[in-house]
Amino acid sequence: MYLRNMLSKKTKYGLKALTYIARKGNNEPVQIGEIAKHEQISQKFLESILLTLRKSGFLGSKKGKHGGYYLIKKPSEILMTDVMRVLEGPIALVSCVSLNFYEKCNDCPDEATCSVHKLMIQVRDSTLNVFKNNTLEDISK
Amino acid sequence: MYLRNMLSKKTKYGLKALTYIARKGNNEPVQIGEIAKHEQISQKFLESILLTLRKSGFLGSKKGKHGGYYLIKKPSEILMTDVMRVLEGPIALVSCVSLNFYEKCNDCPDEATCSVHKLMIQVRDSTLNVFKNNTLEDISK
C-alpha cells in the first residue's frame, strides 16, 4: 500500500471539485451533493473544502433551492499557484525556502552552507514553475 | 508559525548527516554523537536514521570504540533521487503518478481525465529532474 500521502485529500478533492465545476462550462450553481456523488467524495468533507474555496475568492455561492457553487473567474484566469497555496498551504517543503511564509529554521545555524536549503530551493522553484504554468483550464482539458 | 512540514525531519536530518560526513573528506568513521551535536539533532533519533541509511547501502558502519559511519560511495556518485526515495519515500505526491510505487487511486474512475493526475505528473517530473541533477557532492559544496 502506498503509505506517504503528501498531497492531502483536501487538495485533491478541492481540485477535483473545481475541475468539475469548470467543465460544466455555464455559470449555473453546482450543488455539493452532485459533485460529491460524481467524484466519490464525502459530502460533509467536501462542504468544508468548498467553503474554504469560497472564502478565498475562487468560488461564489448561492444558498437555498437551486443553490450551489460557481466559479467567479474564468478557468483560464485561475492559477494553480494560488489554488495550491489555499488548499495545501506553502509550496516550499521547508519554511526556510518559502517565498510567502519564510521562517528561519530554529536548528540550522547557517542557511548559506545548509545542503537541505540548497536542494529545497531548487525543488521549490521547479514546483512553482509547474503551478505557474497551469491554470484551471489547463488541467480541466 | 509555519505549519505544514512536508519534508520530514527524518529526511532533513538524514541529508544533513550525509553532508556532514561527506564534508569530512576522509574515510574515517564519524560518530553519531559528533554529528548530532554539530547539527543539533536528537542523537537517538539520528541513530535510527543512520541505521536506515546503512541498511540502504549509503553508509557503512563500524562498531565499538572509534566506530562510526562512513560513506560507501563517493559523494559524486550518490544521487538525490535514491537518497530521497529511502528517506522520504516515493517522490510522487499521489500514488497514481508514482513511477516506482504506482497504485491506482481507489476513488478516481479515470486517470486519463483526472485533473489532479495531470497536474501531479508534471510536479513529479520536475521534482525528479531536480533530484536527478543533484548528487551529495553538489549539495555539500
Place this chain on the structure above:
DNA sequence: TATTATTCCTATCGATTTAATAGAGATTGC
C-alpha cells in the same frame, strides 16, 4: 580479562494532523 565507547534493535509515548461525521442554523425558491 575488564572496561569503555560505540553501533544496533525493539518498544513505547505524547503531540499533532487528517479525514470524516454530526447536528443545528441561515437562506432561498416555490
Place this chain on the structure above:
DNA sequence: GCAATCTCTATTAAATCGATAGGAATAATA
C-alpha cells in the same frame, strides 16, 4: 410554509511523527 441547500461549530477516530528509553552486541585498548 416547506423543502433544499449552503454555513458553521464541535467532535472523533485513526494515523503519523518526532522523540525517548533501555539494553544487546561488538570492537578497541589498557
